[in-house]
Amino acid sequence: MTNPNGRFGIHGGQYMPETLMNAVIELEEAYNHFKNDPEFNKELTDLFNNYAGRPSLLYYADKMTKDLGGAKIYLKREDLNHTGSHKINNVLGQALLAKKMGKTRLIAETGAGQHGVATATAAALMGMECVVFMGEEDTKRQALNVYRMRLLGATVIPVKNGTATLKDAVSEAMREWTSRISDTHYCLGSVMGPHPFPTIVRDFQAVISKEIKQQMMEAEGRLPDVVMACCGGGSNAIGSFYHFIEDKDVRLIGCEAAGRGIDTFETAATINTGRLGIFHGMKSYFCQDEFGQIAPVYSISAGLDYPGIGPEHAYLHDIGRAEYVPVTDDEAVNAFEYLSRTEGIIPAIESAHAVAHAIKIVPEMDKNKTVVITISGRGDKDCAAIARYRGEDINE
Amino acid sequence: MSNIAKAFENGKAFIPFITCGDPDLDTTLKIVKEAVRAGADLIELGIPFSDPTAEGPVIQAASDRALKAGTTTDKIFEMVAKLREEVTIPLTFMTYANVVFSYGAERFISRCKEVGIDGLVLPDIPYEEKEEFLDYTKKYDVDLVSLIAPTSEDRISMIASEAEGYIYIVSSLGVTGVRSKITTDIASLTAQVKAASHVPCAIGFGISTPEQAKTMSQYADGVIVGSAIVKIIAEYGKDAPSHVYEYVKSMKDAIR
Numbered sequence: 001m002t003n004p005n006g007r008f009g010i011h012g013g014q015y016m017p018e019t020l021m022n023a024v025i026e027l028e029e030a031y032n033h034f035k036n037d038p039e040f041n042k043e044l045t046d047l048f049n050n051y052a053g054r055p056s057l058l059y060y061a062d063k064m065t066k067d068l069g070g071a072k073i074y075l076k077r078e079d080l081n082h083t084g085s086h087k088i089n090n091v092l093g094q095a096l097l098a099k100k101m102g103k104t105r106l107i108a109e110t111g112a113g114q115h116g117v118a119t120a121t122a123a124a125l126m127g128m129e130c131v132v133f134m135g136e137e138d139t140k141r142q143a144l145n146v147y148r149m150r151l152l153g154a155t156v157i158p159v160k161n162g163t164a165t166l167k168d169a170v171s172e173a174m175r176e177w178t179s180r181i182s183d184t185h186y187c188l189g190s191v192m193g194p195h196p197f198p199t200i201v202r203d204f205q206a207v208i209s210k211e212i213k214q215q216m217m218e219a220e221g222r223l224p225d226v227v228m229a230c231c232g233g234g235s236n237a238i239g240s241f242y243h244f245i246e247d248k249d250v251r252l253i254g255c256e257a258a259g260r261g262i263d264t265f266e267t268a269a270t271i272n273t274g275r276l277g278i279f280h281g282m283k284s285y286f287c288q289d290e291f292g293q294i295a296p297v298y299s300i301s302a303g304l305d306y307p308g309i310g311p312e313h314a315y316l317h318d319i320g321r322a323e324y325v326p327v328t329d330d331e332a333v334n335a336f337e338y339l340s341r342t343e344g345i346i347p348a349i350e351s352a353h354a355v356a357h358a359i360k361i362v363p364e365m366d367k368n369k370t371v372v373i374t375i376s377g378r379g380d381k382d383c384a385a386i387a388r389y390r391g392e393d394i395n396e
Numbered sequence: 397m398s399n400i401a402k403a404f405e406n407g408k409a410f411i412p413f414i415t416c417g418d419p420d421l422d423t424t425l426k427i428v429k430e431a432v433r434a435g436a437d438l439i440e441l442g443i444p445f446s447d448p449t450a451e452g453p454v455i456q457a458a459s460d461r462a463l464k465a466g467t468t469t470d471k472i473f474e475m476v477a478k479l480r481e482e483v484t485i486p487l488t489f490m491t492y493a494n495v496v497f498s499y500g501a502e503r504f505i506s507r508c509k510e511v512g513i514d515g516l517v518l519p520d521i522p523y524e525e526k527e528e529f530l531d532y533t534k535k536y537d538v539d540l541v542s543l544i545a546p547t548s549e550d551r552i553s554m555i556a557s558e559a560e561g562y563i564y565i566v567s568s569l570g571v572t573g574v575r576s577k578i579t580t581d582i583a584s585l586t587a588q589v590k591a592a593s594h595v596p597c598a599i600g601f602g603i604s605t606p607e608q609a610k611t612m613s614q615y616a617d618g619v620i621v622g623s624a625i626v627k628i629i630a631e632y633g634k635d636a637p638s639h640v641y642e643y644v645k646s647m648k649d650a651i652r
Contacts, residue, residue, distance in 0.1 A: 019545035179570030278493040292498025
């Protein structure tokens, strides 16, 4: 799907400071070499299976299916991975690649903290130094993850600039990479940034849809009718979609964070409210004002609280291959509680956005149809924040 | 010949960077005039961007102040038009790709021509991505300035041979900001640039003192100073023009 220059239709590209150009070119060359290297792939598969706990379960949600009374619902349980989310897939791939490139230090941005925790984990495992940039606002929302990263040996740097959330953490990680390149790999957490990151991250996350396909064939003997996932930058969504892109009968739905609603300024639904722009190394859709200033977006979910979306999603939207729908804070919180009570599975508040949209569409679907919802992460990290959202005075 | 060449006819060029709209556009107008009076040869006018990924804390803070003060691209164009009633030295805009792209590249660049902007510096547009802007910069005769960094290595001749206006040599790794020491081998970097290019080169990033400027000017045709000036503006606000005058004069005198 990627053009040679890292374009997905008109999106993507390498809009980076000259200082980093040789670094991204070096990364691209290394990736092109190692992605076809049997030894590299063997090591990565071994890490997936024996460290991260892959393949993750495809769980038939019987109670939820009966309760909603429509299509059969399967949950792709990325929340059961080591470190509690899909982020580990990409991180193990990139950390291994960085190691092969001779890098000794990983830097990363994180929103909810899941990518930071995964990066800190891989760094600990592979004996690398790790520095994680996290918006100061998010360090408060996700205090437990800050401690987890530190426990794993990483240094967490709170980012105070701008909105002190994910976009500012990305900017700060890019600045850090500009100042220290030779020993440092920027382990980007989503399918965004300059080429080759959107392709590398997608390839490492594509294991999700590869497994869904096999597991659905085993469970149902056919492909699912709908695959849906939450979508901020879009790494778990593209991972869930990738091997179905050519299967035109499979509906692909990305669930964006609408925050307090797409008719308010407190939203992070990029496809629904953004327009074409150039930011963080890529051309894609961004929430921005009329002069191109990036909007201070908002979502209850720190992991979806980003004003852009990966370029491949922008392209899938342009060609009508995938749909992107807005889901509000309220709907996500209701879904968070619903899945906990109905299936005994506490989803990440990010993943709850996908569950919320399923609750809307599944009852309208035929009982012989099937829906796969990717549960990108587990919700333990969100419990205190959701309790506060419901007016309970609790601290972690 | 591009108007920018004039900046390099008066000995080594001193090029101040000023964030437009910090603390307000009226003050920016006065600061630019004072910098010109003090001997500045070209001025880089920064159009503030919400998320300036190549900037250190000083220019980030200035961008924030300017945006909070209500500065917009349109208001900056108006200010430049007013500036051009008096100021004749070359002027360039330094900003980020999205500011230009979002305005509409052709609309933005044709406005540049209209108000008298001679060049455009876009730190997040590398050689590989310049094509979509180059169509319009060529059409409207605005130079698209290329940046070369200490890490450019094998890319130097490719970038330098197609450069327009001047080449912005980034002195150090990292973002903009005052540095006590510049450790890059500037002599060798500028030699490689000069061997491949037919336009002047100016060094920026990290330069703040007359001594540093003097050292850098031995190798390059000009010296660019941003954060040190932006700091003066942060300190003195509306009273900054006379302080900027003194500073620019000391810098220009050092490299004359």
